[in-house]
Amino acid sequence: MNKLWLIIQREYLTRVTKKSFIIATLITPLAMGIFFVVVGFIMSYEGGEELNIGVVDEAGVLRGKSFGDDNTTFFTTLKIPLEEAKAAAVRGDYDGILAIPPIAKMEIKKYTTYYYSDGSLGLDKRMVIQKRLRNHYRDFKIEELELDKEKMESVDVEIAFQPEPLKEDGEKESSMGAYVKAGIGGALSFVMYMAVFIYGMMVMRSVSEEKVSRIVEVMISSVKPFQLMLGKIIGVGAVGLTQVTVWAILLPLISLMVSFFIPVPDTGVDPAQMAAAGVDQEDIIYQFTLAMNELGELNWLMIAPMFLIFFLGGYFLYASMFAAVGSAVGEDTGESQSLTIPITIPIIIAFYIMFVAIRAPHSTLAIWASIFPLFSPIVMPARLAFDPPFWQVALSVILLIGTVIFFVWLSGRIYRVGILMYGKKASFKELAKWVFYSSK
Amino acid sequence: MEVLRIENIAKSYSGKEAVRGVSFTINEGTIFGLLGPNGAGKTSIIRIITTITGADTGSVHFCGEPLNEHSPELIGYLPEERGLYKKMKVGEHLLYLARLKGLSRQKAKEALNYWMDRFEIADWWGKRVDELSKGMQQKIQFISTVIHEPKLLILDEPFSGLDPINTNLIKSEIRRLRDEGTTIIFSTHRMEQVEEICEEIALISNGKKVLSGHVDEIKNRFKENHFEVELSKAENLDISGFGEIIEKDLNRVKLHLDEGKTSSELLLHLLNKGHQVTAFREILPTLNEVFIKQVNAKN
Numbered sequence: 104m105n106k107l108w109l110i111i112q113r114e115y116l117t118r119v120t121k122k123s124f125i126i127a128t129l130i131t132p133l134a135m136g137i138f139f140v141v142v143g144f145i146m147s148y149e150g151g152e153e154l155n156i157g158v159v160d161e162a163g164v165l166r167g168k169s170f171g172d173d174n175t176t177f178f179t180t181l182k183i184p185l186e187e188a189k190a191a192a193v194r195g196d197y198d199g200i201l202a203i204p205p206i207a208k209m210e211i212k213k214y215t216t217y218y219y220s221d222g223s224l225g226l227d228k229r230m231v232i233q234k235r236l237r238n239h240y241r242d243f244k245i246e247e248l249e250l251d252k253e254k255m256e257s258v259d260v261e262i263a264f265q266p267e268p269l270k271e272d273g274e275k276e277s278s279m280g281a282y283v284k285a286g287i288g289g290a291l292s293f294v295m296y297m298a299v300f301i302y303g304m305m306v307m308r309s310v311s312e313e314k315v316s317r318i319v320e321v322m323i324s325s326v327k328p329f330q331l332m333l334g335k336i337i338g339v340g341a342v343g344l345t346q347v348t349v350w351a352i353l354l355p356l357i358s359l360m361v362s363f364f365i366p367v368p369d370t371g372v373d374p375a376q377m378a379a380a381g382v383d384q385e386d387i388i389y390q391f392t393l394a395m396n397e398l399g400e401l402n403w404l405m406i407a408p409m410f411l412i413f414f415l416g417g418y419f420l421y422a423s424m425f426a427a428v429g430s431a432v433g434e435d436t437g438e439s440q441s442l443t444i445p446i447t448i449p450i451i452i453a454f455y456i457m458f459v460a461i462r463a464p465h466s467t468l469a470i471w472a473s474i475f476p477l478f479s480p481i482v483m484p485a486r487l488a489f490d491p492p493f494w495q496v497a498l499s500v501i502l503l504i505g506t507v508i509f510f511v512w513l514s515g516r517i518y519r520v521g522i523l524m525y526g527k528k529a530s531f532k533e534l535a536k537w538v539f540y541s542s543k
Numbered sequence: 544m545e546v547l548r549i550e551n552i553a554k555s556y557s558g559k560e561a562v563r564g565v566s567f568t569i570n571e572g573t574i575f576g577l578l579g580p581n582g583a584g585k586t587s588i589i590r591i592i593t594t595i596t597g598a599d600t601g602s603v604h605f606c607g608e609p610l611n612e613h614s615p616e617l618i619g620y621l622p623e624e625r626g627l628y629k630k631m632k633v634g635e636h637l638l639y640l641a642r643l644k645g646l647s648r649q650k651a652k653e654a655l656n657y658w659m660d661r662f663e664i665a666d667w668w669g670k671r672v673d674e675l676s677k678g679m680q681q682k683i684q685f686i687s688t689v690i691h692e693p694k695l696l697i698l699d700e701p702f703s704g705l706d707p708i709n710t711n712l713i714k715s716e717i718r719r720l721r722d723e724g725t726t727i728i729f730s731t732h733r734m735e736q737v738e739e740i741c742e743e744i745a746l747i748s749n750g751k752k753v754l755s756g757h758v759d760e761i762k763n764r765f766k767e768n769h770f771e772v773e774l775s776k777a778e779n780l781d782i783s784g785f786g787e788i789i790e791k792d793l794n795r796v797k798l799h800l801d802e803g804k805t806s807s808e809l810l811l812h813l814l815n816k817g818h819q820v821t822a823f824r825e826i827l828p829t830l831n832e833v834f835i836k837q838v839n840a841k842n
Binding site: 106109110113117313316317318319320321322323324325326327523536540 | 556557590593594595596612615616618620622624625626627628629630631639640642643644684687
């Protein structure tokens with residue numbers, strides 16, 4: 104036991120004290136933060152150029168109101184004929200002329216406006232102008248047709264979908280619930296998927312390094328091969344937990360900081376218009392609070408420990424398989440590839456099933472995949488937020504633990520032979536033989 | 544006192560028999576040569592003694608009891624293929640290996656200081672293993688093998704890759720450890736080293752022990768009654784009735800003595816004939832000769 108502890112310590116400490124590890128652990132969330140800031144700036148970039156646009160309103164749609172400026176686009180309503188306006192634009196007084204031709208018929212839906220310019224108009228700006236034109240036309244027609252504006256607006260209905268429990272004392276779910284749960288489920292599954300790959304591969308590389316550098320023979324003259332393998336798996340697993348924990352703390356912090364840097368993108372719609380269109384800014388905030396509430400409402404006391412169990416179970420299951428493969432291969436990395444593919448297939452299948460699980464968490468596929476031990480470490484975390492029935496979680500955990508014990512045992516048997524086997528091409532047939540070598 | 548008693552051990556890997564019924568015993572404070580051509584089964588036997596693998600049949604007693612989980616703490620093993628964790632610092636690495644042998648942190652540190660001073664490498668403590676030359680790494684590896692004061696030391700080709708100075712250093716350490724009571728198994732196929740260092744040997748070929756015993760005794764057992772005589776004038780030497788001449792040059796003769804005749808009789812005969820004998824000695828076979836003869840005979 105003492106020796107196992109020494110091995111775990113070494114495996115853990117040599118990794119977490121490495122400069123590259125510290126840098127990767129701290130820099131990754133920071134880099135992601137910087138990435139989002141940069142993306143945010145790029146997405147909110149408005150072309151930078153300022154545009155002066157002259158508006159010739161032959162239809163009288165604006166009714167003397169201003170067209171509405173924004174940060175980089177300025178509109179001037181011109182009370183001159185279109186030809187003169189164009190001439191002014193040619194002289195350089197305006198970057199372009201927006202012409203609203205007279206409206207011949209009120210009872211149609213489609214109208215054409217014209218934009219005269221030598222430069223082309225960016226997609227962003229075009230959409231903003233189009234949107235505003237639509238609103239101006241709409242207001243104009245409501246007045247011209249003598250319609251009741253309030254009645255008109257009531258026609259554009261919005262539907263909220265509010266799930267309610269059947270029984271009075273049932274748990275109430277907000278309309279955001281399903282999205283929040285799917286988000287959390289997807290995130291947890293994704294973490295599992297990455298962790299199994301990254302740290303499983305780390306174990307595999309480290310095992311085959313020990314074999315190639317021949318230190319392994321010195322080691323197993325002091326400790327049992329199984330202790331060495333287990334110590335490595337646990338040590339690397341602890342490294343994984345450390346890294347994931349640091350990220351879990353840093354990422355929200357950094358994303359909070361990032362949100363100060365990213366300017367709120369201009370939707371091109373001023374608040375008044377938003378209100379007119381029924382989009383309430385307060386509504387967005389309301390939805391956000393709803394989502395946060397929903398997050399808080401989740402059964403974290405169940406989700407957090409269960410996630411830890413599935414994290415450890417999934418990691419041990421796959422890391423032990425990776426360790427067995429690492430022990431079987433030597434310098435030849437091509438060999439390891441052909442042996443790792445069969446291990447990665449269930450991981451990848453589980454990852455795809457996860458997408459079904461977050462959309463339909465109580466579907467037959469999701470239920471059975473979250474119980475089947477090769478898939479459960481990735482699929483069950485996706486369902487945890489959806490309150491799966493107790494028996495399913497319990498059955499899944501029991502099966503997973505049993506399978507982990509079996510695979511750690513199996514890998515140990517392959518490992519103890521593999522690490523001392525040089526110059527023999529490792530195939531699955533060969534590995535299977537090793538399992539049955541006498542253990543004396 | 545018997546340190547190691549191996550009785551009729553056998554080991555096979557997927558049908559291939561690597562060790563087939565080998566037995567031998569080693570007494571405390573002996574340097575024991577485990578010899579044999581490549582692939583003879585030496586490494587398999589060593590791995591059984593070091594508990595890396597187990598024997599299929601037969602038994603191994605170490606210090607009077609069957610091999611058990613604490614045995615490795617009393618055994619030091621230097622494998623032929625050396626290896627260290629390249630990225631670790633020398634001091635930490637040795638400390639780690641010593642503690643895996645059951646030493647407390649404090650004790651391991653003391654032992655480490657002693658050995659690093661002894662090998663004059665105290666200032667390597669903070670160096671990374673991959674910064675050291677191969678010869679330097681061998682020194683580290685040797686220290687890691689002896690740091691826990693093992694009762695049994697198993698050295699597999701310990702001099703391969705060492706320069707003459709380090710070879711001498713390790714040789715004298717081996718002798719010193721033996722004098723202090725350590726039992727040493729020395730596995731090699733370099734016969735001149737065996738003759739120089741070992742007291743007893745076992746010769747393994749094809750998984751079987753073909754020969755064992757005290758080095759001098761074995762040489763005597765395989766002597767062929769050959770003698771070398773140095774005399775003033777070898778020209779008109781006549782040994783008819785005593786044996787026959789194998790080789791002759793100006794004043795040296797190599798001869799074979801017939802069965803039933805003794806060396807004293809021959810010497811007396813030579814003196815009586817008036818030869819001036821300056822040297823007279825029996826030619827014992829080298830272990831190398833015995834080795835080749837035995838291995839070939841068994842194959």
